[in-house]
């Protein structure tokens with residue numbers, strides 16, 4: 001695959017093999033930034049976004065779609081990519097059995113089945129029904145039972161370039177980054193370096209795993225880092241670490257806020273009403289409160305484990 005790809009003005013060539021298909025508004029949710037890797041023996045598209053859906057699929061036929069994790073915004077373009085690939089045929093000729101879909105083993109059931117995905121959000125009954133309709137109507141999800149699993153360290157060999165899976169759980173259990181070599185490009189998914197900070201508010205999330213994943217990704221030494229949202233492309237490890245440390249520090253600020261709240265004993269309900277994740281007055285209606293509750297529970301568990309908080313007759317306080 002050496003011929004230039006037909007690109008949109010918003011696309012950014014990260015190298016002669018790797019292209020960023022930038023989402024609207026710098027990939028602000030619900031959009032996001034997709035990465036195309038075109039090797040000598042295959043084409044991979046990572047996290048097809050709503051923008052990819054709007055442009056009718058990838059800029060060329062795609063052999064494999066890699067999904068960093070099973071969230072709606074990272075899968076919105078899958079159907080369009082498959083449709084376009086089926087009509088244009090394989091660019092590389094390496095694969096003849098159509099576009100395949102791949103996600104980490106721990107998230108795979110949520111890619112295969114929308115009902116499983118809905119369960120992972122752990123919403124109330126009414127919210128689940130409404131959200132299920134939104135996933136189909138606005139995010140173009142379908143449930144892809146043919147999707148295949150991958151694990152940490154798996155390599156997708158595209159001839160003169162390869163994509164290696166790096167499991168970074170926490171945001172979801174299967175959340176993974178992709179390391180594209182040669183060239184030194186890391187796609188870090190929803191380790192998105194946003195000022196909001198790490199998101200671990202779903203049933204399928206875990207604070208401790210997110211903390212460990214930040215430590216692991218901090219060891220990476222790549223030329224370019226790509227986030228799905230907001231930041232887009234970050235040049236070099238020094239700048240990546242600066243932004244990663246700022247992102248991680250939000251977790252400490254949430255701890256500090258919680259410890260301040262715990263100076264007088266409070267119930268879980270009182271803590272959730274006060275909030276540590278969303279700014280006062282900014283709690284998303286419907287599901288926001290359950291995100292606060294789950295996140296606070298995980299922070300409380302850590303503070304208790306570290307001897308900084310105690311529980312007594314249903315109330316939590318500092319020690």
Ligand SMILES: [Zn+2]
Pocket residue numbers: 069071171190
């Ligand atoms: Zn996500």
